[in-house]
């Protein structure tokens with residue numbers, strides 16, 4: 001059991017199931033609507049997150065205001081350029097709200113938006129340079145949204161956009177994986193990797209995955225054909241001549257993968273540590289996910305048809321966001337950690353009930 005007093009001293013105790021507004025905020029505005037949020041008041045890691053009231057965002061003409069029901073936790077977000085900078089490197093203004101994927105309901109729409117209406121259930125990914133979804137509301141371009149799959153609860157659909165779009169854009173768009181091709185997927189049990197395995201299986205590829213043995217059954221159930229325990233075996237001693245490498249790990253794992261490509265083979269890396277690489281071939285191989293509502297609609301259809309599954313990990317109430325980040329660094333886990341803002345869904349994997 002995690003010591004909640006140590007990891008989340010300024011946020012509501014999770015047992016209370018209420019959202020703490022006790023933290024005094026420098027961002028409360030008297031002249032406009034506000035919302036409850038978890039945010040950073042200065043550059044910091046998870047320890048700097050505070051709960052409070054901040055101004056509610058207004059949708060521009062091409063944007064939708066979403067009432068957030070659930071979002072997810074990406075621990076690496078504290079290290080991303082976009083978290084503290086604007087596109088040309090100027091500092092982003094505080095308060096900064098994290099988590100850019102979400103599931104929720106349309107609250108209102110901008111003047112130029114078509115295809116979405118108030119009360120529509122949607123999921124999506126908003127712009128990396130604006131505030132995210134650890135809040136009651138967020139804004140997103142209408143083109144970055146899709147209808148939420150009916151079969152999923154919000155906490156389940158909230159963990160789909162980033163990993164599923166990353167896997168789709170990397171494996172299908174950039175690497176152009178085809179039926180019958182051999183693909184080596186690194187990080188197959190993770191958020192991105194688990195979607196990559198499912199997309200590769202759906203496309204009829206032969207899938208090879210170096211993973212830790214504790215994840216064998218899980219990754220086999222996603223459709224992997226060959227499993228290698230990367231903790232005991234060097235994958236390059238077994239793997240030869242693959243058409244595609246899809247890498248979510250980076251570093252030495254990526255380096256050892258280049259010689260395994262068959263002639264004409266393609267390598268795509270999405271690992272954070274490959275971002276900003278100096279080596280031209282790594283720079284060319286790196287891909288950053290883009291918000292694409294049309295692709296998300298297609299992915300939602302595959303989920304509704306039962307072709308792929310969303311794997312939600314532990315679920316925390318938004319007020320326990322610090323605890324969620326602490327959980328992310330604790331041991332083996334499957335599926336991405338979700339934050340419940342409003343949702344009827346509760347289950348045994350809601351860790352803060354313990």
Ligand SMILES: NC(=O)c1ccc[n+]([C@@H]2O[C@H](COP(=O)([O-])OP(=O)(O)OC[C@H]3O[C@@H](n4cnc5c(N)ncnc54)[C@H](OP(=O)(O)O)[C@@H]3O)[C@@H](O)[C@H]2O)c1
Pocket residue numbers: 076162163166186187188189190191192193210211212213215230248249253269270271272273287288289290332333
């Ligand atoms: N470029 C983009 O647009 C983009 C978008 C999303 C995410 N990302 C980045 O992609 C990376 C993965 O994200 P994620 O959300 O999938 O992370 P995650 O859920 O934490 O999964 C990482 C996985 O990597 C596995 N792993 C660790 N070391 C390994 C190794 N040496 N060999 C093989 N597998 C290993 C772990 O498996 P075991 O438990 O079996 O060890 C774990 O399942 C991160 O760097 C993230 O920041 C980039």
